[in-house]
Amino acid sequence: MTATAAQRITSAGHARRVALELADEFAVTAAERDRLRQLPHGEVERLAASGLLAVTVPAAHGGAELPPSELAEVVRTLAVADPNIAQIPHSHFVYLNLLRLAGSAEQQQRYFAQVLDGAQIANAQSERGGATVAEVATTLRPDGPGLRVDGTKYYCTGSPFAGILAVLTRLDDPEGRTGLSPGEYVAFLPASSPGVEILDDWNALGQRTTGSGTVRFDGVRVERDQLVARDAAVRAPTGYGAFAQLLHVAIDTGIARGALSAATEFVRTRSRPWFEAKVERAIDDPLVIQRIGELAVSVTAAEATLTAAGLAVDAATASADPGQDVIARASLAVAAAKILADRAATEVSSALFEVSGTRSAATEYGLDHFWRNARTHTLHDPVRWKYQHLGRALLHDTPPPLHGVL
Template identity: 40%
Template sequence: MGHLNIQQFVQTLPVQAAHRIQSGEEAINIAKQLATQFAQEASLRDQNRRLPVDELNAFSQSGLWSITIPKQYGGAGVSWRTALEVIKTISAVDPSLGQLPQNHLVILEHIRLDGTEQQKKFFFDLVLNGVRFGNAFSEIGNKHVADFKTILKPVNDNANQHGFEVNGKKFFATGALLAHWVPIVTVNDGGLPHLALVPRETAGLTIINDWSSFGQRTTASGTVIIEQVKVPVEHVIPIYQAFANPTVAGPVSQIIQAALDAGIARGAIEETIQYVRQYARPWIDANQDKATDDHYTIAAIGDLKIKLRAAEAVLDLAADQIEKASQEPSDDSVAEASVLVAEAKVLTTEIAILAANKLFELAGTRSTLAEHNLDRHWRNARTHTLHDPVRWKYHLVGNYFLNEIKPPRHPWA
């Protein structure tokens, strides 16, 4: 870890334009093909903290990073059900890879909601050609997650006429190390959040590979230092507008998180089934020859599958409501989307952690050996589900139904 010459990892821009996906069916088929490929060395990447450079290039060049771009701008304009299925499919084999487009997709949504027509055409075209957005959102040591200290101030000099300068420091910068552009969340002198999008090689932008978490090890979610970074006015988007009015910005941000957790659960359950079939032994009192005939093991697998199906069903309901609220935004439609997403977040969090725990209970002591690296499922589930406290999702849902209080408007609701 530490300061790195990030040119060794990825080219400044893709040499070839990314594939253009035409339909949701094609997107899901490509995701399944890539998942088979990504699964092959997923455990080794986790063990060695090896950044998935080749895999990430294949992922974005496949066209999957542009599928939510509206059709009128050249994208596939897939439904959120489809986009989430892609995230779940990749996350089931490698949640770090599944997390890397998470903020990228949120940025695309903010461009759709808050960008000018010129900005939409410019940035959507970049992404359609294979450009990846990273993430420089969160800060540490502040009063709370939305207490941003990264400052956007106007400047007017010969080199940057009618532009801005950004100064600050970020952490949890998922994907920034391997991005082509780094979107920075910053606030103006009125405290209003804006998104300043800059090429990764911009002067004053330093990306540090210091992510040391025990889970989601290869997201390179480390530090970004922003020192007198110059940004033209055309690359600044007033994202506060998405929360000043009823929009799906918050639910979209949250539902991608929930989809990733559902993918982790899928992967952990599949790993459990395969291990039990191949290696596990029945308990002595079961009076069975195979672990797959052990009554309690069978019941436990059934319980996991039921809970996963329920979580994914609510996730689909939430995706459908986001589609509705996107087409007909109102206080009520957006509130209902936020509530359904919160319900999905509760269920996907619970099944991800439960599945990762049950893996060892059903597989037995030998499954804890380092050579299997099965603990990566628990480490990834425990790490990613900490993104925002699920205990507050219960409060959001209960407050909505008991007191008729609509959810707050911010990226965590």
């Protein structure tokens, strides 16, 4: 997809207003797109044209430079309406953050300008076949005067919509021909580069329209000025992982709120009361009222913890050297928020049917997409390890690790 001429977002308030307007628009057809598995090309073009994809571009490069907490609110708002659309630009913002932290001045100028004009970045990061998800087999090798990338990536969210692919690679240069330091590099490549093949083969039970399919790279030409060394951001106390995880928390929290709103609307307008309640309306059933109240507490707690985590990530990213304690607090705050968001999204999207009654399971209403989206997206990284890091921090004074997903 080519870049779309974009408006300029000028403030946090402006960003929130635009996000709400788009969310109202996207919500109308979200369930139908999910049912038919229609990729939201038009909606993503609207998102790019709105200027929201550029809200984190530094002010020195002409952007609004909104803090992570405000970006999280934008993502949460979109996720209430359609978590597929909210997830599509996740990697876009993560790799803009990589450029901010580790890109050269020339790279920042080039890519930030493209994003301000409406360009979109998608990830080509995850692989299959390794002993763990952290292993990288996609290689960056010397090839004549330049370099080449070869490999296959999976779960490449947003790839059908993007003009730029951020490709995680491992340098394979045993003779030192490139002069590059060993390690992992992200190659920022045009999606239209010869040798790139983008496949729309994502077939999960939820998040069906995120475009999270396979991308293959066969001898794709790479120039040095397209490479960013990843370690400078990921293996250092920069808040890189906390920033990325915060956006996942925002998506799950948005799903929870969307499911609760759908449940309350269905009970108000379509549900019948259980005969033993001896009431005329479902909304007057005391057990339904109780359960809706319990679900509201779960969602409100998730939203409040998202806000607190966002402020912690703001502090971790506000300066070039925030200190390891500030970084650790941000990672732990986001870990706690992720646990509550995971719990709220899966609980509320399932309980939706419990409070709404049998007719809510009819396919014509499409209410199942809330649970399927929650169940799929919360698999992104296991919350059981969040508990581990929180417990170790309290019992052993052990800071959370620096690996990009915490």
